[in-house]
Amino acid sequence: MSAADQSRAAPASSKAQITERRRSDLARQQRIWGWIFLSPWLIGFTIFTAVPIFVSLIFTFMEFSLSSDAAPRFIGLDNWIKLFNDPVAINALGVTFRFALIAVPVGIILPLAMAALLNSKHLVGKILWRPLYYLPYMVPAISSIFIWQAFLNGQTGWLNRVLRGIGIQEPPNWFQNESTILFAFLLMGVWGIGNSMLTMLATMQGVPTELYEAAEVDGAGAFTKFRSITLPMISPVIFYNLVLSVIGIMQYFVVPYVITRGTGNPNNSAYFFNMHLYKTSFTFFDMGYGSTQAWFIFIIALVLTVVLFGTSRRWVYYASGE
Amino acid sequence: MSRKPLFSVMMVLVLALVVGAVLPTAAQEKVTITWFVGLGTGTNSEQIAIQEQVVADFNASQSEIELVLNIAASNETSRDTLSTLLAAGTPPDIVGPVGVAGSNSFADQWADVQPLVDAAGFDLSVFDPALVELYRNADGTLGGLPFAVYPAVTYYNTDLFDEAGLEYPPAEFGAPYVLDGEEVPWNYDTVAEIAKILTVDANGNDATSPDFDPAAIEQFGVNFQWARIRLIWTNLQPSSYYDAATNTINVPDEWRAASQWYWDRIWVDNTAPNATYAASEVLQPSAFASGNLGISIVPLWYTCCLDSSVGNFNWNIAPVPASFDGEQNVAMDADTFRIVDASPNKDAAFVVLQYLVNDAAPTLATAYGAFPALPAAQDAWVESISTRYPLDINWSVAGASLAYANPGPLHHETNVPNYTQAYDREFSLLSLIESDSGATIDLNAEIDLFEADVQAIVGAPTE
Numbered sequence: 001m002s003a004a005d006q007s008r009a010a011p012a013s014s015k016a017q018i019t020e021r022r023r024s025d026l027a028r029q030q031r032i033w034g035w036i037f038l039s040p041w042l043i044g045f046t047i048f049t050a051v052p053i054f055v056s057l058i059f060t061f062m063e064f065s066l067s068s069d070a071a072p073r074f075i076g077l078d079n080w081i082k083l084f085n086d087p088v089a090i091n092a093l094g095v096t097f098r099f100a101l102i103a104v105p106v107g108i109i110l111p112l113a114m115a116a117l118l119n120s121k122h123l124v125g126k127i128l129w130r131p132l133y134y135l136p137y138m139v140p141a142i143s144s145i146f147i148w149q150a151f152l153n154g155q156t157g158w159l160n161r162v163l164r165g166i167g168i169q170e171p172p173n174w175f176q177n178e179s180t181i182l183f184a185f186l187l188m189g190v191w192g193i194g195n196s197m198l199t200m201l202a203t204m205q206g207v208p209t210e211l212y213e214a215a216e217v218d219g220a221g222a223f224t225k226f227r228s229i230t231l232p233m234i235s236p237v238i239f240y241n242l243v244l245s246v247i248g249i250m251q252y253f254v255v256p257y258v259i260t261r262g263t264g265n266p267n268n269s270a271y272f273f274n275m276h277l278y279k280t281s282f283t284f285f286d287m288g289y290g291s292t293q294a295w296f297i298f299i300i301a302l303v304l305t306v307v308l309f310g311t312s313r314r315w316v317y318y319a320s321g322e
Numbered sequence: 323m324s325r326k327p328l329f330s331v332m333m334v335l336v337l338a339l340v341v342g343a344v345l346p347t348a349a350q351e352k353v354t355i356t357w358f359v360g361l362g363t364g365t366n367s368e369q370i371a372i373q374e375q376v377v378a379d380f381n382a383s384q385s386e387i388e389l390v391l392n393i394a395a396s397n398e399t400s401r402d403t404l405s406t407l408l409a410a411g412t413p414p415d416i417v418g419p420v421g422v423a424g425s426n427s428f429a430d431q432w433a434d435v436q437p438l439v440d441a442a443g444f445d446l447s448v449f450d451p452a453l454v455e456l457y458r459n460a461d462g463t464l465g466g467l468p469f470a471v472y473p474a475v476t477y478y479n480t481d482l483f484d485e486a487g488l489e490y491p492p493a494e495f496g497a498p499y500v501l502d503g504e505e506v507p508w509n510y511d512t513v514a515e516i517a518k519i520l521t522v523d524a525n526g527n528d529a530t531s532p533d534f535d536p537a538a539i540e541q542f543g544v545n546f547q548w549a550r551i552r553l554i555w556t557n558l559q560p561s562s563y564y565d566a567a568t569n570t571i572n573v574p575d576e577w578r579a580a581s582q583w584y585w586d587r588i589w590v591d592n593t594a595p596n597a598t599y600a601a602s603e604v605l606q607p608s609a610f611a612s613g614n615l616g617i618s619i620v621p622l623w624y625t626c627c628l629d630s631s632v633g634n635f636n637w638n639i640a641p642v643p644a645s646f647d648g649e650q651n652v653a654m655d656a657d658t659f660r661i662v663d664a665s666p667n668k669d670a671a672f673v674v675l676q677y678l679v680n681d682a683a684p685t686l687a688t689a690y691g692a693f694p695a696l697p698a699a700q701d702a703w704v705e706s707i708s709t710r711y712p713l714d715i716n717w718s719v720a721g722a723s724l725a726y727a728n729p730g731p732l733h734h735e736t737n738v739p740n741y742t743q744a745y746d747r748e749f750s751l752l753s754l755i756e757s758d759s760g761a762t763i764d765l766n767a768e769i770d771l772f773e774a775d776v777q778a779i780v781g782a783p784t785e
Contacts, residue, residue, distance in 0.1 A: 066405035067427050067742075069664070149601060154758070155537070156602040176598055176758035263750055266759045284742050285405055285427070 059291035066285040079292035092273040100249040107245045111196035119204045137194030148188045178269040203234040232317040239316045250301040352388040353670040358414035360394025372689040376682045415671040418659030422735035433661040434463035438672040455729040466658030467679045470692030472621035473723030474653045476640040491640035509644040517543025517593035520616030536592040543593035547620040551752040555580045556653040556734035559646040569784045571777040597756040621655045652726040739780040
């Protein structure tokens with residue numbers, strides 16, 4: 001390289017360095033401003049979510065009652081041992097799982113079927129049906145609980161009046177019978193499928209029509225097209241709804257709490273785990289044991305979610321390959 | 323160097339320190355007393371305005387105490403709020419109005435006011451002695467001063483009595499009831515009999531008829547609206563299931579009999595609504611307020627919820643029936659203001675307490691819809707409630723009931739260790755009796771199980 005070239009190169013290098021430094025300064029400034037804009041949320045999250053979560057973990061190792069003037073006391077694993085020996089908690093967990101076994105499949109299959117129906121080209125009046133099926137989802141939870149409570153009342157409920165009208169002289173007393181109360185909750189839950197149905201319907205409408213046309217050319221029938229094209233193509237949304245549904249069941253509380261007035265009766269058949277958690281923490285003020293129950297149900301939900309993610313590789317299709 | 327300037331500077335500094343220390347003290351010589359509201363009533367906007375006025379009036383009359391209100395966002399959140407204040411070491415000085423059950427959740431937090439009464443020379447004789455005893459605990463301590471009481475009374479629907487051709491319940495304690503032209507004692511046997519006549523099915527048959535259809539009842543005879551099981555038991559016969567000396571739970575025979583009485587009304591006579599009927603449209607917004615219930619034996623606070631009756635049906639109140647033993651006893655919910663034991667200013671708090679149960683009682687009791695314990699304030703309450711319910715109601719029953727109040731140790735909400743858990747178990751037993759499953763239970767076996775469960779909740783016997 002000649003001296004002239006070197007002399008030209010030096011300013012060019014210096015210019016590049018300056019440009020690079022400016023970019024670096026700009027990036028740093030942007031990072032700082034980014035953090036500044038994020039900080040309200042970060043501070044709020046830290047103070048109101050992260051710290052309480054961490055503190056509740058500490059509470060699981062403590063005897064801590066809010067209604068007593070006794071200072072919190074470290075008791076090691078006593079709360080956890082108590083949990084695994086608490087027949088009420090074990091029963092409540094059993095109720096939660098029993099309900100999950102019926103509610104999760106119904107919560108996926110029914111909206112899927114409704115979405116398929118509403119997506120059918122043979123259906124007349126789609127514009128009317130879609131909002132009608134979605135509408136109950138917009139009714140506030142407590143209002144819908146009271147509506148259902150009246151609808152399913154054993155003596156004066158409309159459903160039983162209809163059943164008596166068609167000759168069933170002793171229809172079930174839905175909320176007072178151990179074998180029907182979970183089914184009644186399930187029935188109430190059907191009102192809430194609007195959201196799942198809508199996401200599935202939207203995804204179905206996004207499936208490329210060429211796939212169906214190609215399948216038709218190959219002689220595929222409606223069922224084959226649904227099984228081999230629709231289901232794989234909307235499987236990410238099914239998976240999404242499945243995960244939310246499982247987590248939702250682990251949080252199930254309001255319906256049984258209101259309907260049974262917090263008792264979980266008849267005979268504890270509707271005493272869900274979260275009712276036990278709520279009662280322990282906010283009725284009995286036993287924050288140590290209540291925190292233990294909260295962490296226990298959180299761990300269960302976490303494990304189930306991880307398992308679902310593990311299985312998703314086998315049955316969820318992502319067009320992007322991810 | 324002369325030491326004078328240095329000495330002068332030191333004097334100025336000392337003087338400044340002294341003045342600095344004294345001036346704030348002079349400014350803060352008023353003791354601040356915090357009054358926490360929400361554990362009972364007192365959180366709605368109209369009540370808040372009245373309480374603020376009461377506080378302003380008190381502060382205007384005071385040179386030594388500054389009263390500050392702390393009102394919980396709602397009754398539902400008040401327990402959480404108070405427990406947080408206590409756990410944080412920033413307790414209020416006074417809490418109330420609060421009932422016995424509400425107080426039990428914080429049982430070890432309240433001060434005994436008897437020493438304060440003695441020190442202040444407060445004259446307890448301004449109250450009915452039975453009411454003072456109502457607030458006295460089994461260990462002799464005094465939980466509070468009588469403020470507002472809600473004696474159990476017999477609400478009855480006069481329209482349904484007229485329709486059934488029944489005489490009204492007696493207007494005075496000790497008076498008999500007239501059934502089929504004969505005088506009979508006003509007791510629970512009589513209630514059971516007239517409840518049958520008041521219970522009517524869709525075909526117009528009452529519960530004495532062989533054609534009566536229990537599956538289509540449209541009008542019921544009797545209930546204990548929103549009562550806890552210990553209140554039902556105590557209504558039928560005052561007693562106690564807890565022996566503090568031995569930490570033992572033992573449901574007395576009379577309470578087993580009371581359970582049987584209630585169970586018979588639901589499942590044998592069908593004159594008291596079971597849970598399904600109670601939740602049905604026949605008995606909304608609440609059983610008695612629906613106009614489809616003849617008699618409800620419930621504390622006076624239920625008056626709160628009968629606005630829908632005005633213009634729809636007529637009702638009145640009567641004394642509660644005599645207990646199983648033939649005596650007149652009145653179960654009574656009782657609100658008061660508690661002084662928090664952790665308060666550093668109990669003497670000042672007691673000054674406020676005296677003000678609340680005396681000077682402010684007429685105003686506050688009316689705002690809370692509570693019957694004032696102070697006799698001088700009762701007329702104003704009757705006047706106020708009569709305007710609300712222009713039905714010619716015999717409100718004198720409320721005042722007359724006070725003399726028959728069950729004493730503290732026989733109160734239906736008497737504290738037991740781990741009260742909220744025991745309360746929860748009581749609620750569970752009552753729910754079982756009223757639910758469909760209750761129709762086929764072995765009642766005594768269920769009470770045995772209840773006894774064992776509550777014993778486990780309160781801990782091992784100490785003997």
